[in-house]
Amino acid sequence: MNRVERAFENGKAFIPFVTAGDPDLETTEAIILAMAEAGADLIEIGIPFSDPIAEGIVIQEADVRALKSGTTTDRVFDMVRSLRDKTDIPLAFMTYINPIFVYGCERFIKTSKECGIDAIIVPDLPFEEKEEISDICKKHDIRLISLVAPTSHERISDIARDAEGFVYVVSSLGVTGVRSEIKTDIAEMVSLIKQAKDIPCAVGFGISTPEQAAKMASLSDGAIVGSAVERIIEKYGRNSVQPVADYVRKMADAVHSL
Amino acid sequence: MSKGKFGVHGGQYIPETLMNAVIELEQAYNKYKNDPVFNEELQTLFNEYAGRPSLLYYAEHMTRDLGGAKIYLKREDLNHTGSHKINNVIGQMLLARKMGKTRVIAETGAGQHGVATATVAALMGMKCEIYMGETDTERQALNVYRMELLGAKVHPVTSGTKTLKDAVNETMREWTARIEDTHYVLGSVMGPHPFPTIVRDFQSVISREIKSQMLEKEGRLPDAVIACVGGGSNAMGAFYNFIDDNNVRLIGCEAAGRGVDTGLTAATISKGSLGIFHGMKSYFCQDEFGQIAPVYSISAGLDYPGIGPEHAHLHDIGRAEYVPVTDDEAVDAFEYLSRIEGIIPAIESAHAVAYAKKLAPTMPKDKIIVINISGRGDKDVAAIARYRGIDIHE
Numbered sequence: 001m002n003r004v005e006r007a008f009e010n011g012k013a014f015i016p017f018v019t020a021g022d023p024d025l026e027t028t029e030a031i032i033l034a035m036a037e038a039g040a041d042l043i044e045i046g047i048p049f050s051d052p053i054a055e056g057i058v059i060q061e062a063d064v065r066a067l068k069s070g071t072t073t074d075r076v077f078d079m080v081r082s083l084r085d086k087t088d089i090p091l092a093f094m095t096y097i098n099p100i101f102v103y104g105c106e107r108f109i110k111t112s113k114e115c116g117i118d119a120i121i122v123p124d125l126p127f128e129e130k131e132e133i134s135d136i137c138k139k140h141d142i143r144l145i146s147l148v149a150p151t152s153h154e155r156i157s158d159i160a161r162d163a164e165g166f167v168y169v170v171s172s173l174g175v176t177g178v179r180s181e182i183k184t185d186i187a188e189m190v191s192l193i194k195q196a197k198d199i200p201c202a203v204g205f206g207i208s209t210p211e212q213a214a215k216m217a218s219l220s221d222g223a224i225v226g227s228a229v230e231r232i233i234e235k236y237g238r239n240s241v242q243p244v245a246d247y248v249r250k251m252a253d254a255v256h257s258l
Numbered sequence: 259m260s261k262g263k264f265g266v267h268g269g270q271y272i273p274e275t276l277m278n279a280v281i282e283l284e285q286a287y288n289k290y291k292n293d294p295v296f297n298e299e300l301q302t303l304f305n306e307y308a309g310r311p312s313l314l315y316y317a318e319h320m321t322r323d324l325g326g327a328k329i330y331l332k333r334e335d336l337n338h339t340g341s342h343k344i345n346n347v348i349g350q351m352l353l354a355r356k357m358g359k360t361r362v363i364a365e366t367g368a369g370q371h372g373v374a375t376a377t378v379a380a381l382m383g384m385k386c387e388i389y390m391g392e393t394d395t396e397r398q399a400l401n402v403y404r405m406e407l408l409g410a411k412v413h414p415v416t417s418g419t420k421t422l423k424d425a426v427n428e429t430m431r432e433w434t435a436r437i438e439d440t441h442y443v444l445g446s447v448m449g450p451h452p453f454p455t456i457v458r459d460f461q462s463v464i465s466r467e468i469k470s471q472m473l474e475k476e477g478r479l480p481d482a483v484i485a486c487v488g489g490g491s492n493a494m495g496a497f498y499n500f501i502d503d504n505n506v507r508l509i510g511c512e513a514a515g516r517g518v519d520t521g522l523t524a525a526t527i528s529k530g531s532l533g534i535f536h537g538m539k540s541y542f543c544q545d546e547f548g549q550i551a552p553v554y555s556i557s558a559g560l561d562y563p564g565i566g567p568e569h570a571h572l573h574d575i576g577r578a579e580y581v582p583v584t585d586d587e588a589v590d591a592f593e594y595l596s597r598i599e600g601i602i603p604a605i606e607s608a609h610a611v612a613y614a615k616k617l618a619p620t621m622p623k624d625k626i627i628v629i630n631i632s633g634r635g636d637k638d639v640a641a642i643a644r645y646r647g648i649d650i651h652e
Contacts, residue, residue, distance in 0.1 A: 051427050098544070175431045
C-alpha cells in the first residue's frame with residue numbers, strides 16, 4: 001500500500017505544506033518532523049520554482065528565499081532521504097512541471113520514489129497534459145494527484161475517474177493564499193468527484209484558521225494548508241519549528257475532532 | 259490529449275482553474291475564424307481604425323549604402339498605436355466581445371501591447387488592466403502614461419525580475435482569480451493553446467500583405483524576410499504566409515543583450531533548452547534544475563526567457579534561422595535607420611535592421627530582403643539617449 005492511502009484511513013486528514021529550503025533545508029527538515037509529531041497526516045513538500053504561477057505572494061516569497069538559500073532539486077532529495085530515516089509519514093512533492101521535465105521526468109520520479117516520496121502534485125499539469133508523467137508515476141508507484149477547481153464543472157468526472165491517491169479540491173478562484181471567506185460550493189464539488197470515483201478529497205487554497213479547516217474537512221476528507229504555515233516561517237525563520245508545530249497541532253486537532 | 263502542438267512544442271500546461279477558459283476561447287475562435295461577418299468586422303477595423311494595409315517601402319538609400327540586396331521595409335510602425343501589436347489586439351478583443359467578456363487584462367513588456375490593448379478597450383468600451391514589470395514601467399514611463407490616458411489601470415509588477423516574464427506570471431494569476439467576465443489578451447505567439455495559433459492568425463495579415471505588395475512591386479517573392487523575435491508575434495506574422503515558399507529565407511533576430519556569452523542576454527534559441535513554462539513546451543533560458551533564468555536586453559519587448567512554440571518548431575525543422583543581435587548592434591541600427599531613411603524604428607525592430615545590415619552586403623543586387631519594422635521608436639528615444647550618455651527628460 002502506498003503511504004498516501006494511509007493518510008485518510010483514520011478519519012479526516014490534516015495536510016500542511018512547507019517550501020523546502022525556506023529559510024534553509026535543515027530548518028525544513030526539523031519543521032517536517034515537528035509537523036508529523038504535531039498530528040499532520042500527510043505533508044506536502046514544495047520544491048521551490050522561480051516562477052510559481054499558481055501561488056500567491058506568501059509562497060512566491062518563500063520560493064525566492066528558498067532559492068536564495070541555495071536549494072536545488074538534488075538537495076531536496078537529500079533532505080527527504082534523511083527524513084525517511086526518522087519518520088514514516090506520507091510525503092508528497094508539490095512543484096511545477098518545468099523542474100520535473102528539465103531534471104528528466106523518469107529520473108525525477110524514480111529518485112523521488114527512492115527517497116521515500118509517495119505522491120506528487122503539479123499545479124500546471126492539467127488533465128490534458130498529465131501523460132507527460134502519469135505512466136512514469138504509475139511505474140514507480142508514485143500517486144499523481146489531480147486537482148479540481150471551482151471552474152472545472154463538467155470536467156470533474158473525467159478528472160476524478162482517472163484520479164489516484166486523493167483529489168486536491170481547489171477551494172477558490174485565484175492563487176494560493178489566506179482568505180477570510182471561502183464561497184465555493186465545496187460539497188457540490190466533492191459530491192461530483194465521489195459520483196465518478198470513490199476517492200478521498202482534500203480541500204486547499206485559502207484555509208488558515210482551525211474553524212476554516214474543520215469546516216472544509218467536514219465537507220470533504222481533509223484540509224490542506226500552505227500559506228498560513230509559510231507566514232509563520234517568514235516571521236520566525238530558523239526559529240519557526242516550535243511555532244509551526246503549535247499551529248499544526250491546533251489545526252490537526254480541529255480536523256481530527258470531526 | 260495534449261492539444262496545440264507544433265512538433266514537440268506547445269500544449270496547455272496551465273492550472274486547472276484556467277482550463278475551461280482556454281477551452282471556451284478555442285471553441286469561440288473555431289466558431290468565428292471562418293465566419294464572414296466576424297472577418298468583415300475584423301477587416302474593417304484593420305483598414306478603418308488601424309490604418310492597414312501598412313506600407314511596403316523600398317529603402318533606396320539603405321540599399322545603395324549597403325551595396326547588396328534590395329531592401330524593403332514593412333511599415334508596421336505606421337499602424338495606429340505604433341506597432342504590429344494592434345493586429346492581434348483587434349482580433350482577440352472582437353472575439354472577447356463575442357464571448358460576452360466585458361473586461362480585458364494583458365501583460366506588456368515595452369508597453370506596445372499594453373497601449374494597443376488599452377486603445378482597443380477604449381474603442382470597444384471595455385474595462386482594461388495592464389500588468390507591466392516595474393523595471394519596464396521605469397524604462398518605458400511614457401507608455402505607462404499613454405495607457406492611463408486611454409483609461410487603463412497599470413499595475414507595476416514587483417515580483418521576480420520585474421520584467422515581461424513576471425508581467426505574464428502576474429496576468430495569469432489575475433486571470434485565475436477572475437475568469438467569468440475577463441479575457442486575457444495575450445500579446446505574443448506564446449502561452450497555452452490556443453493563444454499561439456490565434457495570435458499567429460491575427461498577425462499573419464503582415465505576411466499576407468507583404469506577399470501581395472511584393473508581387474505587385476517586383477512580380478516575385480522576396481529572398482529573405484527578417485524580423486525581431488522575443489515571444490515572436492511580429493516574426494510569426496511576417497513569416498507565416500511564406501512558410502511553404504521554401505526559397506524565402508525566414509530569419510528571426512533574438513536579443514543577445516551584451517552578448518550571448520556574457521550571461522546578460524535574452525537569446526533563447528542560442529542559449530536556451532527545452533522546457534515547459536507559461537503554458538507551453540518550448541525553448542527557455544533556464545538552469546540545470548529548470549529554474550527560469552533572469553534575462554537581459556536593452557529592449558523591454560524582447561527581454562523574455564522563452565520563445566513561441568511554433569518558432570521553436572520552425573527552428574527544429576530548419577525552416578527558419580534564428581540569429582543573436584547585441585544591444586550595441588541594435589542601437590547602431592536604430593540610429594542608422596533614423597538617419598538614412600528618416601524612419602525611427604522601435605529598438606526591438608532595430609535588432610532586425612541590424613542583422614539586415616550584415617546580410618544585405620553579402621547578397622547580390624538582384625536579391626530582395628524584407629525587414630519587418632514592427633514598431634516605431636518614439637518610445638525608445640529617451641532610453642537610447644541614456645545609452646549614449648545623454649540625460650534627457652521625457
